[in-house]
Amino acid sequence: MQTREEIIDVDSFVRRHIGPNEEEVRAMLGEVGFENLDALIDAAVPKNIRLNRQLNLPEAKSETEALAELRAIANKNKIVRSFIGAGYHGCITPPVIQRNILENPGWYTAYTPYQAEIAQGRLEALLNFQQMIIDLTALDIANASLLDEATAAAEAMALCHAVVPNRKTFFVADNCHPQTIAVVQTRAEPLGIEIKIGEYSRFKFDDAVFGALVQYPATDGAIHDYVDFVRQAHDAGALVVVAADILALTLLKPPGEFGADVAVGNTQRFGVPLGFGGPHAAYFATRDQFKRHMPGRLVGVSHDAEGRPAYRLALQTREQHIRRDKATSNICTAQVLLAVIASMYAVYHGPKGLRAIAERVHRLTSRLVDGLHALGCTITHENFFDTVRVEVESSEVILEHAAKADCNLRALGPRAVGISFDETTTPRDIELLMSVFRGTTVRDFADDDLGEPPLRIPQFAIRTSDFLTHPIFNTHDTETEMLRYLKKLESRDLSLTTSMIPLGSCTMKLNATAEMFPISWPEISKVHPFAPTEQAAGYMEICRQLEDWLAEITGFAAVSLQPNAGSQGEFAGLLAIREYHASRGEADRNVCLIPTSAHGTNPASAVMAGFKVVSVACLKDGDIDLADLRAKADEHARDLAALMVTYPSTHGVFEPTIREICEIVHAHGGQVFMDGANMNAQCGLCRPGDYGADVCHLNLHKTFCIPHGGGGPGVGPIGVAKQLAPYLAREFILDPETGRILFGEGERGKDPPNGGDIFDYRHGGGKGGNVAAAPWGSASILTITWMYIRMMGAEGLKRASEVAILNANYMAKRLDPHFPVLFKGKHGLVAHECIIDLRQWKNAGVEVEDVAKRLMDYGFHAPTVSWPVAGTMMIEPTESEPKHELDRFCDAMISIHAEIEAIARGRQDRQNNLLKNAPHTARQIASDKWDHPYSREQAAFPAPWTREHKFWPAVARIDNVYGDRNLFCSCPPVEAFQG
Ligand SMILES: Cc1ncc(COP(=O)(O)O)c(C=O)c1O
Incomplete structure (x- = not known):
């Protein structure tokens, strides 16, 4: 037998990425009953959709080579001092946070904290985030992050509309950030909401207006x-949304104190790198009475089986995964990792530190203003925090001078420029700017030419209330304390650093370290999203290459990288379909067919895109019911807009009828939207664009290695067929002359929406409008996917999908005798995941949740629970897990099966048993009190490996019902943990 090294090149990343070696692959194939991988894939993947050639991608490179190549491209980005602002600011990521969170797989490889008992660390960090937002905005309740400030503003508009229904106008002050206005417009249009843009002080509310949005401080600093x-x-019965700068709120009267109903904003400047636009965590806070209309995830405090405080996700009944088309929002993946960083920045600096940072930024701005006054410049607004509007003869000339001095200012029209300061600003920057305004790059202004400048915050806006008074924000200001706090929380969370996380539909594969390196490079992390395009030449090259590669992998004509989560990709894709129909005079096509098994984001996105959802039934074997699909398509032949279909299906099989499904929809005038969450089963084997899909979204945070971050970031690009390409979400820039959003080439320029007097569309743009605040969405993490594809090459990607399918089938085979595999395709095979049925034990009182919790005692995270079928588990091993890890998980499940049997046969108590009491904590095991009819050893050390390495759940079973009935979503008092 050859050794692994003899078979595969030592330098090969593919070998490191894919878990099972040749020998293991052979052994698993033997179990599944196939000679070789090709035979397995031939049997599992329908012949009529197979790609019969290799993907046309550059040849795979080693980690070192790929890093060198990417570095050379990244070096084409030019890093200059940025004073652009517009919602994005330079900041300092405290090194202790950079190394121990941003660059730490213990934090970034975790999943969304649905299994709360093994996610107490990030749940606490997110609760800190919520507390921070509640305090800084002075509102009652805040969620655990949204995707960006602009989409958060759009979500706020949706909240206002839900609270004040039957009205159709939403006012947006022209002092908001331009990208926010543009996203709100994109979101309003399909819902029939009329957006009125204007000067806030002149606006007259009438009974058509349900809400209004203003910026605080305004985008020009006032x-x-x-x-x-x-x-x-x-x-007038309308609500008010205030988009507020998070750092300014440490000095300014918070929105909750002047009557705002919702506050939204970006927390990027709390330690999160610019990254050319993302990822960053947006915040969303509102009044208690509107909490059931809030979008996104919310962490709440409940208690565990021992009565101790424990954190969990609260009010999930608002969310798409439960309420589907009636959900408050389509948000699923949010920005957990970035919210954790921002909250830790506040923990680290504390209220005094944050105030000191804000004051310093403000005083430096004030000093600049004094200097500019001395030069005879006019500053438009007397009051400001960190941003000023300077009136000039020609902004073009000033911007030119600035460029020569290697700094970026923001044009605010032909005769005004904006300058924003931040935490990284120094007195040296003032010198630089003074010289720019003098028209010279020579130093001519000394630091001490001016005395201590006055605060320019008006009396009405001065903050007098305290914030961040909870001890958590007042005890970690040394690095030692901080480091230990971060490690304590990290140790409470089960991530990929402990064991496999076999979550179906989530593709928890390896996030290789080499893939992660580039996000910390200054050339990637320090670029402002509205920096002049020529300064972002490296980014442009990375994005163009990635678009080409993804188009090749999916078989589409064009790709947009802008959507910053799968949900946003769905929305963008459906918008493209909508615009396409409208362009053909078929704007009435508004029905979206969605199989009952679809992910909740599908119906929620369809509603956001203005469609009516009509369900399509599934057959007993899990396949889409073709007869029902035909009947529904016939019934809606005149108004059919789209079908949303997931492939391989959410039931975990390659439906052989997928081509036919697409044909039926096309024959009835509809377009096919493919949910590409399951792309990990398809790379190099088949392509959605080839077998009939018109648009497909990809979750780069699944198939393409961006880590889940404990619930985000994600990236959800869409690929589209030729006819939809003109309707992609378009690239845009901040116009260097007007400071307004300017779209790329396209048709929008001919027909600006909503009157368009605010925007200059002279270069045109995509009809889809922008769906994210930044032109390239979460640009910095695109480098992760770039690295993955570059290191895998065509062969490696194909091999990854093949092994993902093999791993799933191997597990299905091992588990089937104990837990029947619910759906199988031809030849009894599954795709890259499988659903096992646990409903037969309901009679014995054992629920699927009990098994999920018991798995924690074995050191595992449960698979996806009760989706898409209640009472089942969906297992997705991915290609990165080696055979022995798959076996370990199967052994755990088989051992749990024996424990269930003992209950079912009456050998164990129906209530006081290993499953109902799971998970067992160290506290319980060490307690003098033990009143269970099984041993401590059986409880906590049920498998041999738990003796070698035990992962202890931080809390016992959490009471969900109590948590929702007694909603508490801020940091509990320290005394709550005593005893
Ligand atoms: C099948 C499917 N579709 C869509 C989504 C939504 O993606 P995101 O969470 O990135 O919004 C998911 C995510 O879990 C999914 O599993």
Whole structure:
């Protein structure tokens, strides 16, 4: 037998990425009953969709080579001092946070904390985030992050509309960040919401207006007193959303204190790198009375089986995975990792530190203003925090001078420029800017030419209330304390650093370290999203290459990288379909067919895109019911817009009828949207664009190695067929002359939406509008996917999909005798995941949740529970897990099966048993009190490996019902943990 090294090149990344070696592959194939991988794939993947050639991708490179190549491209980005602002600011990531969170797989490889008992670390960090937002905004409740400030503003508009229904106008102040206005417009249009843009102080509310959005401080830096505006809105029965700068709120009166109903914003400047636009965590806070309309995840405090405080996700009944088309939002993956970083920045600096940072930024801005006054410049607004609007003869000339001095300012029209300061600004920057305004790059202004400048915050806006008074924000200001706190939380979470996380539909594969390196390179992390395009030449090259590679992998004509999560990709793809129909005079096509098995984001996105959802039934074997599909398509022949279909299906099989399904939809005038969450089963084997899909979204945080971050970031690009390409979400820039959003080439320029007087569309743009705040969405993490594809090459990607399918089938084969595999395709095979049925033990009182919790005692994270079928588990091993890890998991499940049998046969108590009491904590095991009819050893050390390495759940079983009935979503007092 050849050794692994003899078979495969030592330098090969593919070998490191794929778990099973040749020998293991052979052994598993033997179990599954196939001679070789080709035979297995031939049997599992329908012949009529197979790609019969190799993907046309550059040849695989080693880690070192790929890093060198990417570095050379990244070096084409130019890093200059940025004073652009517009919602994005330079900041300092405290090194202790950079190394121990951002660059730490213990944090970034975790999944969304649905299994709360083994996710207490990040749940605590997210609760800190919520507390931080509640305090800084002075509102009652905040969620655990949204995707970006612009989409958060759009979500706020949706909340206002839900609370004040039957009205159709939403006012947006022209002092908001341009990208926010543009995203709100994109979101409003399909819902029939009319957006009125104008000067807030002149706006007259009437009974058509359900809400209004203003920026605080305004995008040009002015601090306005919104008290009257809010009063007028409330008198007219409308709600007010305030988009507020998170750092400014340490000095400024918070929105909750002047009547705002919702506050949204970006927390990027709390330690998260610019990254050319993302990923960053947006925040969303509102009043208690609106909490059931909030989008996104919310962490709440409940208690565990021992009555101790424990954290969990609360009010999930609002969310798409439960309420589907009636959900408050389509948000699923959010920005957990970035929210954790921002919250830890606040923990590290504490209220005094944050205030000191804000004051310093403000005083430096004030000093610049004094200097500019001395030069005879006019500053438009007397009051500001960190951003000023300077009136100039020609912004073009000033921008040119600035460019020569290697700094970026923001044009605010032909005769004004904006300058924003941040935590990284130094007195040296003031010198630089003074010289720019003098028209010279020579130093001519000394630091001490001016005395201590006055605060320019007006009396009405001065913050007097305390914030971040909880001890958590006041005890970790040394690095030692901080490091230990981070490690304590990390140790409470089960991530991929402990064991496999076989979550179906989530593709928890290896996030290789080499893939992660580039996000920390300054050339990647320090670029402002609105930096002039020529400074982002490296990014452009990375994005173009990635678009080409993804188009080749999926078989589509064009790709947009802008959507910053799968949900946003769905929305963008459906918008493209909508615009396409409209362009053909078929705007009435508004029905979206969705199989009952679809992921909750599908119906929720369809509603956001203005479609009516019609369900299509599934057969007993899990396949789409073709007769029902035909009947529904016939019934809606005149108004059919789209079918949303997941492939391989959410039931874990390659349906042989997928081509036929697409043909039926096309024959009835509809377009096929493919949910590409399951792309990991297809790379190099088949391509959605070839077998009939018109648009497909990809989850780069699944198939393409971006880590889940404990619930985000994600990237959800879409690929589209030729006819939909003109309707992709378009690239845009901040116009260097006007400071407004300018779309790329396209048709929008001919027909600006909503009157368009605010925007200059002279270069045109995509009809889809922008779906994210930044032109390239979460650009910095695209490098992860770039690295993955570059290191895998065509052969490696294909091999990954093949082994993912083999691993799933091997597990299905091992588990089937104990837990029947619910759906199988031809030849009894599954795709890259399988659903096992646990409903037969319901009579014995054993629920699928009990098994999920018992797995924790064995050191495992449960597979996906009760989706898409209640009472089942969906297992997706991915290609990265070696055979012995698959076996370990199967052994755990088989051992749990014996424990269930003991209950079912009456050998164990129906209530007081190993499953119902799971998970067992160290505290319980060490307690003098033990009143269970099984041993401590059986409870906590049920398998040999737990003796060698035991992962202890931090809390016992959490009471979900109590948590929702007694909603508490901020940091509990320290005393709650005593005893
Ligand atoms: C099948 C499917 N579709 C869509 C999504 C939504 O993707 P995201 O969470 O990135 O919004 C998911 C994510 O879990 C999924 O599993």
